[in-house]
Amino acid sequence: MSGNYKLDGHTSVEVADILEWAMWYENSGAERQVAVTHIGDVLVSTVFLGLDHNFCGGAPILFETMVFGGLHDQLQERCATWEEAEKMHEATVQLVKAP
Numbered sequence: 001m002s003g004n005y006k007l008d009g010h011t012s013v014e015v016a017d018i019l020e021w022a023m024w025y026e027n028s029g030a031e032r033q034v035a036v037t038h039i040g041d042v043l044v045s046t047v048f049l050g051l052d053h054n055f056c057g058g059a060p061i062l063f064e065t066m067v068f069g070g071l072h073d074q075l076q077e078r079c080a081t082w083e084e085a086e087k088m089h090e091a092t093v094q095l096v097k098a099p
Contacts, residue, residue: 003052005062007031010082012048012062025050034063034082035089039096042070046089053078065092072096 004021005012007028015021025032034046044067052060063085067075072095079088 003060005048005050005052005060007048007082012060012081014060021050034085037089037093039093040070042072042096043068044089044092044096046085046092048082048085049078054080063088065089067092067096070096 002014002016002018002021004015004018006015006021006024007013015024032048032050034048035044036046037044044065046063046065049062049064052062053064054061059080061078061080063079063082065077065085065088067073075092077088077092079085
């Protein structure tokens with residue numbers, strides 16, 4: 001298949017037509033944002049990528065949490081589902097908050 005995905009609610013759906021995917025991606029900014037948390041000067045962001053980042057086979061890796069600033073600056077984690085992404089975001093927030 002294409003490796004291009006869009007969201008139907010919180011469910012990832014593979015899209016065979018690159019133009020359909022591009023149009024959805026261009027117009028889905030807020031829809032792709034799972035969570036954003038500010039902790040002082042640090043930002044933790046979790047988003048739907050729309051492209052499969054699993055290059056070794058298996059479940060598509062479609063979500064990414066990233067830290068901007070602070071001790072864990074540029075920390076990046078990825079996962080397959082919206083539900084996993086919510087948990088990953090919260091775990092990363094707790095990591096950043098830890099002394």
